[in-house]
Amino acid sequence: MKISYNWLKTFLDLNETPEHLAQVLTQAGLEVESVEKIYLYQGKKLNNALEGLVIGEVLTCEKHPNADKLSKTTVSVGSETLPIVCGASNVAQGQKVVVATVGTTLYPTTGEPFTIKKAKIRGEESIGMICAEDEIGIGESHEGIIVLQTDLPNGTPATEFFNIETDYIFEIGLTPNRIDAASHLGVARDLKVLLQKELCQPSNAQFVEGLGKAIQVIVEDTQACPRYAGILIEGVSVQPSPDWLKNRLKAIGLNPINNVVDITNYVLHHLGQPLHAFDADCIAGGKIIVKKLAENTPFVTLDGIERKLSAQDLMICDTEKPLALAGVFGGLHSGVTENTTKIFLESAYFHPDTIRKTAQRHSLKTDASFRFERGTDPNMPVYALKFASILISEVAGGKVASEIIDIYPQPITHxxxxxxxxxxxxxxxxxxxxxxxxxxxxxxxxxxxxxxxxxxxxxxxxxxxxxxxxxxxxxxxxxxxxxxNIEFSENLSASFIASFPKTDKHKLQQKITEILTANAFNEIITNSLTKPEYAQILKNIDKSQNVVILNKLSEELEVLRQSLIFSGLEAISYNLNRKQRDIKIFEFGKIYRKKGSQGSVSEKYEEQTQLALWVTGNWNAEGWQHSPAPKTTFHHLYNIVDKILQSLKVSDVRKQEADERVFAYGLALQKNDKIFAQIGELQPYILKTADLKGSVFYAELDWDWLIAQYNDEFTYQEIPKFPEVRRDLSLVLDKSVSYQEVEQKAFALEKKLLKAVNIFSVYEGEQIGEGKKSYAVSFILQDETQTLTESQIDKTMQKLMEGFRKDLGAVIRD
Known part of the structure; x- marks a missing residue:
């Protein structure tokens, strides 16, 4: 919402700076988001206050010796006389003109700003510029220079002649509850109290009620329209508004239209009361009826669009047709035009719920609906009507021709x-x-x-x-x-402690989605309906648990899926057939299965949400840093799953071999006897279902279980003061011994000092013998109470090596 500093001065005697007012208003709840200094001239916003422009007098004017269309002049600007070359055809000796001195930046009506410099034009010196109106931004004409009729002395700043108005505009971020402040009067009310000043509201003493009868008004729905007031004004001359009125509207971002419409907009932003002016000669039957019309009644609004009305829309009608959407938008053929001489001026209070629903229903947001739907002042309509009538008489020559109609059957009380x-x-x-x-x-x-x-x-x-x-x-x-001004007490306390919200599964899903997309994965959403033969192909699925669709669309989409595997494989196949070789995709999707008695009436079903990831091709695109591009491996995908688990705070995970019915090799992740994830390379027989060759790595996580385990609690501990120590071992083991066994054995042997175990090299070859493999493993040791001594470190490592030899059959390599 825009509020004018000069406009506020019509309500209050303000000596405070705009910056101070902005601070005061913000602290009182009317947040001033910006303060803009503007310049106004005859209803136009200028880019500056004509700084650097002065009034000059042409002392001499003669033809330029080297150019037929240029004139060589001397111009007095008070303290000095300037030689200026001018291209205007109307320049002549004795004229008072507008001169831009050297260093002045001009902001033309069209085009970019430019700065005046000393110059030589066709061999003649030119210090300054005699200006046309478009060159200084006050008009459109470029037919010649501006010739002034003035007695102001030479050198007088041009702003004094043109009477440039300087204003400051407050951009207020109005909160929905403070509709009372949606006007200059509303803001002035707050400033009155904040600055302890007297409020000067506009006087209606000049208002004289007419003797005749206004147009008859009937309000059929007094609940939607508790108050309706109006008055008839004759002898109106619709013309452009005077400069003061144009400046007021232009300052707050409104374009002047004509004097009558501009007055209604002025009163709206002055007092907060929307008004509407009807061409009285267009009101059939001399009667206004406030009512609701039948569903789908057509109505053409001022923007030329035909709208179908709802039976709940409140309308302003005459005896033949609708004229306006009450409180929202006028009709195309009832508004004020240049031929209007008699107007019916409406000022009403409409129920906020009615206006809000109509505005939303028709996607119409106007200054009037903005105020009506939040609640205007029911005591303002008649006051605003009188004030507007006085202004229309002043700027449009109108005369009040009737008494005020005020239908207010049930006054709204305090x-x-x-x-x-x-x-x-x-x-x-x-x-x-x-x-x-x-x-x-x-x-x-x-x-x-x-x-x-x-x-x-x-x-x-x-x-x-x-x-x-x-x-x-x-x-x-x-x-x-x-x-x-409220001091803090020594002890802070609250009478209410908020409950901690439950985990928002949607936010959690968005969090994991962001991790995956940051690692170049694309999300897919696939159909839950799938082929029944998939359950026969996949060896870990019981086809008797298929959920069969009764009204199936086709044989291809007959059952609900029991696994997400095939949805992703179909997507991979589709992309590979279109030359997309490197694929990383994921899906949050549901799987379905029967549970309970097979074939009985008591048969029930269950569904489960899973997070599935598929990767094939190269892990990274080929580039100068890695050529050829690295192929995707199991460890690439495992690393992504590990990031997910870290983000979800899943720890103390045990590992075992993945289901060999599904995976050629891989890992299953387990916690508290629950296998919640499997990761690995899919078996070739599964890939054949989608005509795929090569390797596809797949991860499947029980998303419902992960959400149930998640909590926002954090555990804090002091950062250790003593350094950690690293020791490495090279272990030669049977191929059947997994790294997981090594890790578990290490932590079983040393529970206090051992903090981390990591494998950094695996080797298989002739040097260590057939059926053997070598693990290079690092061990991180740390005592949080003291610095480790060499004897403690050696003792711990000896314990680990003895355990590996005895329980895992390891050979420790030097």
Whole structure:
């Protein structure tokens, strides 16, 4: 929302700087996001205040000796006389002109800014420039230089002649609850209290009600339209608005249209009351009817679009047709035009729910609907109507031709409730002086009644839709008193402790998705329906547990899948057939199976969410750093799964061989007797189902189980003060001994000092014998209470080597 500093001055006597006002408003809850200095001239925003431009007088003017279309002039700018070469055909001796001196930056109406420099034009010196209106940004004409009619002395800044208005615009991030501040009056109300100034609201003393009858008004739905006011104005001359009005609107980003429409927009942003002007001669039957029309009634709005109305849309109609969507948008053929001479001016209060639903239904957001749907002041319509009528009389020559119509069958009263001093002190955090509290509320136009030693009653005006309970009064007091003025107590406490939320599985899934995509994986979403023969092919699936679809679409999509494997293989096959060789994909998907009695009425089903990953081809694209590109291996995929488990805080995982019915080789991950993941290279017979050759690495994680195990708790410990020590061993073992056995044996032998075990080399060859393999393993030792001695280290390593020899049949290589 844009608020003009100059406009605020019509309500308050302001001497404060715009920067200070911005700070004051922000601290009071009307956050000023920016302050912009602007320059206005005859309804146009200029890029500067014509700095560097002065009034000059052409003393001499003669033809340029070396150019037929140029003139050589001398121009007095007060303190000096400048030689200037001018290309305008209308330049002549004795003229008062606008001169841009050397160093002045000009902002033309079109094109880029440029700076005036000393120059030689066709051999003649030129110091400055005589300007046309488009060259200084105040108009469009380039037919000749500006010739001024003025007695101002030479050298006078041009801004004094053109009467450039300087203003400051506050961009306020208005919160939805503060619709009372959606106008200059609303902001001025807050400043009145914050700065302790008198508020000067516009006077309606000049308003004289007409003697005739206005257009007849009938309100059929008083719930949707609790108040409707209007007046007839005749003798209107629709013309461009005066400069002051154009400047006001242009300052806050509105384009002037004509004097009547501009007045309605001005009053909207001045007082916060939307108005609508109808061409009275277009109102059939001389009657306004506020009602709802039949479903799908066509209506063409001002933007030329035909809309189908809802039976819940409140409409402004005459005896023949709809004229406007109440509180939202006018109709195409009922608005003010240049031929309008008589207007019916509407000022109403519409129920917020009605306007909000209509605006959303038709995707129409206007300045009027923005205010109506949040709640305008029901006591403002007649006041705004009188104020607008006076302005229309001044700028459009109109005359009020009727009495004011005001249909208000059930007046909206002030909102009343009780406030306790005890609760005020508790919520504020300190006991404020009672007189200060009362003065703040009085300044905010909140009336205090029935005051006692324990508290008081408040009567809140209906335009303050955000003040409806005791806590709201506390907020009003605090934002005026100043949140920064509440001191911190020595002990901080809270009367309420929030419950800790459950794990958000969607956020957790997004977290893992980001990890995978950061590692060049692409997510796929595949069909849960699949071929029944897949269950017969995959050896670890019981085909009797297939969930068969009753109204199947085809034989190819007859059952719900029991495994995600084939969905990914089909995607890989599709991509390989289109020359996409290096593939990394993943899917969060469900699998389904029967459980319970086979074939009985009591048959039930279960579903499970899994995270599946497929990788084939090269792990990285070929490049100068790695040529040829490295082929994907089991360890590449395992490393990704390990990152996932670390992110989900899964630790103390045991490893065993993966299911050989599915994997040619791989690992199964287990915790608390639950195998929750398997990783490895898929068996060739599985790949044949998708006509694939080569290697496809696959990982399958029980996502439901992982979510159930996840928690946000963190364990902290002090960083060890003493250094760690690394020792390496080369172990020659039978091929049947896995690294996992080595790792488990190491931690079983040394529970205190051993912190980590890592394998960094594997060798098989003739040098160590057939059926053997060699592991190079590192061991990290650390004592968190003292620095390890060589004797402690040697003793620990001897214990490990003896254990490996005895229990694993290891040979320790030197």
């Amino acid at each position: 909102f009343n409730f009780e406030v306790s001093y005890k609760n005020l002190d508790r919520l504020i955090g300190k006991s404020l002086d009672r007189t200060l509290i009362k003065n703040i509320l009085k300044g905010l136009e909140i009336k205090i009644t029935n005051e006692t030693a324990q508290g008081f009653s408040v009567s809140v005006p209906p335009y303050r839709v955000d003040v409806r309970k005791e806590a709201d009064i506390v907020e009003e007091i605090l934002r005026i008193y100043g949140f920064n």
